[in-house]
Amino acid sequence: MTREQFVKLLAETVGLPVDGGKAYAAFTDVRPSSWSAPYIAAAVDAGVIVPAEFGGSAFLPGQVLTRAEMAVWTARALGLQPNGQARAFADPAAIRADRGRLGGGAGAASGRAGGGRGAVFPRPRPPAS
Known part of the structure; x- marks a missing residue:
């Protein structure tokens, strides 16, 4: 399972508010048009994912969780x-x-x-x- 897959699963499971048109600009490797962008943005907004913990601007959404x-x-x-x-x-x-x-x-x-x-x-x- 990849990071982006798990973030979607987690967001839907706990009911994070997901805005389909929103993408989080802190991660340069998460394209706004990506299916996972709104879920990653929701997780960042909720404090589930903390961009500063990634040591740069890359989330690596396709990386294995x-x-x-x-x-x-x-x-x-x-x-x-x-x-x-x-x-x-x-x-x-x-x-x-x-x-x-x-x-x-x-x-x-x-x-x-x-x-x-x-x-x-x-x-x-x-x-x-």
Whole structure:
């Protein structure tokens, strides 16, 4: 599944307001005429996607979605916040690069991701399937 495919799925699932004529100018590789442009714009408007996190002006909509992106964007779309009951992971170094994108561990902290003692968070870079 690509980034743009998942953004459309997520936008429709959580009911993000999508303006069919709108495209987000922050990403130079998202053509305004693209089928995914309004969904990407809706996700940016809702704070699900944060352009500054992409280190430039490229979203790479056709890139394969990673599990970390899926977790982060889903947590944001659902409005998940850390609740003080975060679960500990045995491999914190493996998730260091994407930990900040989880908003302080919102997925794990909300009890919706991870496991109990000694749990291992899935590697952040493998594609989602």
